[in-house]
Amino acid sequence: MSSVGLFAFGSAGGSGGVDLGEAPFVVVDVETTGLSSRSDRIVEIALVRVEGGRVVDEWATLVDAGRDPGPTFVHHITADMLSGAPTFADVAGDILSRLDGAVAVAHNARFEEGFIAQEFARAGIDTAPLPAVCTLRLARQVLAAPNFQLVSCCAAYGIELHDAHTALGDTRATAQLLTRLLADAPALRFPSAPVPLPRYPRHARPRTRVTGLRKGTDGWIQSLLGKLPYSTSDADPASAEAYLAAVGDALSDGKLTGVEAKALARLAGQSGMGAQQVRDLHHRYLDGLRDAALADDILTSTEYQQLVTAARLLGEPDYFADLTAPEAETTHRTRAVKQKGQRVWCSPSVSADARDRLTRAGFVLASNLTRNVVAAVVTAADRDDAKVARARELAIPIRSDLALDDILGTTATPSPAPHQPGATGVGAEQDESRDEPTPAAAVPVPTPRRPQVVAGWYLDPSGRWTYRFWDGTGWTERASAGDGRTWSDSTGLPLWCAPTTDGLVDGQQPHTLTDQITTMQKTDLHAALLLTVRCIDAVENDARVKGHGVAPWYYERAAIILARLGDPAAEVAVLERFARQRHAPGATPARLLERLRHRQATAHA
The missing domain is CATH 3.30.420.10 (Ribonuclease H-like superfamily/Ribonuclease H)
Structure with missing residues (x-):
């Protein structure tokens, strides 16, 4: 030409x-x-x-x-x-x-x-x-x-x-x-209208750059974000982890210098990130700080100040606006025994009478929103409240104060702990000395049971195939990709879980297990994958019953784990599984579908 x-x-x-x-x-x-x-x-x-x-x-x-x-x-x-x-x-x-x-x-x-x-x-x-x-x-x-x-x-x-x-x-x-x-x-x-252009595969990720970084009045991070394109494809897991580690190092002293900001800019550019991808990683970092600070449901004034400082340095000064600051100048944790019972958060506008009804029923009123909160109780006036928006982001069920019976119809006392990999078997006796409750809002709290699931094809908990055959007592080597053909496949993984046939995982709502999955990733990728796939089964079962979209977090987490395990075919399979579902609103579904297109293009290149 x-x-x-x-x-x-x-x-x-x-x-x-x-x-x-x-x-x-x-x-x-x-x-x-x-x-x-x-x-x-x-x-x-x-x-x-x-x-x-x-x-x-x-x-x-x-x-x-x-x-x-x-x-x-x-x-x-x-x-x-x-x-x-x-x-x-x-x-x-x-x-x-x-x-x-x-x-x-x-x-x-x-x-x-x-x-x-x-x-x-x-x-x-x-x-x-x-x-x-x-x-x-x-x-x-x-x-x-x-x-x-x-x-x-x-x-x-x-x-x-x-x-x-x-x-x-x-x-x-x-x-x-x-x-x-x-x-x-x-x-x-114009001489002519647009004509369809040829399709051509993408063989590499873009590489962005940041020049002329200035602190100005808005801070280093706002300058960094403003010099990147709005959005690119999702950052690959290795680059994302490297960037998150660099953020942690940069903010470890409660400051962000120009040298550190420019190092972050170089990392973002080399990974081909846009402003949205960098902002999403900052949110992941802040969410991790939040989860660590609230792991025991106690927020000290020191922790609160550290959270607020980190958010401000990352250009998100209102990110923790939903947290309730400690009233006293506490700098250390109390040794008080954690209250037993499912945790419910109530907005400030919820009446004292409603709060009393919840506490009399055995629920614990949480001061802040965390992933182990089973429900957020709100009034009609709370539609635009920052904390209610945060509850939606955490996938916490939101209940009206006028419909407390939806919550009070459940038992709020602690439930048995879920099985962990390496347990003696499916349905093994639980440790009754645990203090941790099993949140399950709006559903009866299950009792210890041995799953009675009829033999048949169920979603493969190993993530290697679409389906695996359950013989009524355990998983077999028979597997299928869902195309009518069956194969013999021994995963070598401890498939200790029974098929998930409802919206729960061993009686727990999937959103309460995200912390456990994230922690597992650091020590046992296979165990984290198994639990993540079970959560995917649960959210799909729940979506079919209630007619809503699936939460994308679990599919994204499974894709990241499979990428770390070096199994691109399985990564594509879990992303294709997500593509077949009805999607919840938000930016993440589009990001996952773009990741799928990228992986498919790479596979066919």
């Missing part, structure tokens, strides 16, 4: 051509090793999608050009930054999918057109011309300015150009300029 003809430019005010109406725009910018599209190469590319005048997606990556990066003093890209970055062919699939069905936009678009056309040609990609807009040409029709460089056009509209000569910074500014120009220019008409 020649460097001419990739873009079919639209014109303002013409009578011929096609009016594309509400077609989305994708603003593109490249940083290159030089000015010649034939002899120079792209070293960075960014794409920003604009719909209805609003930015809805950002994507950017460094590109290994296979040669020196050129004028580093202009774009600040060094050879070291490009080492390990994807080639253009590696990410061509991402670029095509983002341009598909959209109008391409660039400032001085002939420059971008020439370089992208040459890179497509090198990768063997041929495509029909893309409808395009050049904001420089459009500005000449609309603006009266001394010149029409991007910085001058932005200045004419009062648009701040941050991070000039970075692909993402320039695309962000051009996206704002485009919206202003379209408002002032006659209607655009």
Whole structure:
């Protein structure tokens, strides 16, 4: 493909051509090793999608050009930054999918057109011309300015150009300029409508970068997040763990220095993370601190201050707004015996009478929301309360104070502890000396029992197959992928659990076991996997009965564990299992489906 003809430019005010109406725009910018599209190469590319005048997606990556990066003093890209970055062919699939069905936009678009056309040609990609807009040409029709460089056009509209000569910074500014120009220019008409672009696999993750990090008034982390694209694909487990460890090291002294912030920025960029992926990891880190502080349901003033400080340093000053600060200046834990009984949290607006009814029934009123709280009791006035929102995030059942019978109909006394791997057998006698209750809101508390499950095919607790045959007393070697064929498979794992046929795991709600799974991961990945798969069975059973979407946390955790075990086929299988379910609302389902697409593309590459 020649460097001419990739873009079919639209014109303002013409009578011929096609009016594309509400077609989305994708603003593109490249940083290159030089000015010649034939002899120079792209070293960075960014794409920003604009719909209805609003930015809805950002994507950017460094590109290994296979040669020196050129004028580093202009774009600040060094050879070291490009080492390990994807080639253009590696990410061509991402670029095509983002341009598909959209109008391409660039400032001085002939420059971008020439370089992208040459890179497509090198990768063997041929495509029909893309409808395009050049904001420089459009500005000449609309603006009266001394010149029409991007910085001058932005200045004419009062648009701040941050991070000039970075692909993402320039695309962000051009996206704002485009919206202003379209408002002032006659209607655009194009030679042709968008045509479907070829599908091309993605062979590598993007690599992002952060430049010009400044503490400013908002702090280091807000600066870091603002210089990354909104979102990329989910970080791989190893990179996520490395980043979390670096966060822990950086905040261990209760401070975050510029050197530490820049180290975090480098890690995020090398892992190809966007702002949302970094923010999600920060939430994971803060949730871990929270769980550790509230493990015994006692929050000291020292712990509370540590939580608040960590949240502030990570740019989330209100993250622990739902916690009740200690009234006294306690710095150590009391030795009081933990109260027995299921724990229920009540919002401040719940009446004293309702609280009395709960305590008389044997429930313990929790001061803060933790994963071992079986229900959150709220009033109609609490819909937008921060703590109620936190309860939803933790998947804690929310109950109205006008429907306490849903909770009081259960027994709140402690239940037997669940079996652990290595127990003498399914249904073995429980240790009655344990103080830990088994939360189970709105369902009768089970008594110790030997599971009486009829023989048949059930979901495989090992995670290796879709189904495994239970003979009525134990798991067999017969397994199936769900395609009608059966195989003989000895897992070598202690399949100590019986099939899960309801929404519980040994009488416990799955959300109360997340801490146990996370802890198990550190010492026994196989045991953590077994428990996670049982939780998946439980949430699917519960979803079928109640007609709601499944909680994605368990599938994501299983995928992470399987990735650590080096079993990509099983990882894809558990993600495909998630894809077949009805999904709960939120950002995680889309992230998991993107992870599935990435793993499938990797497997077929």
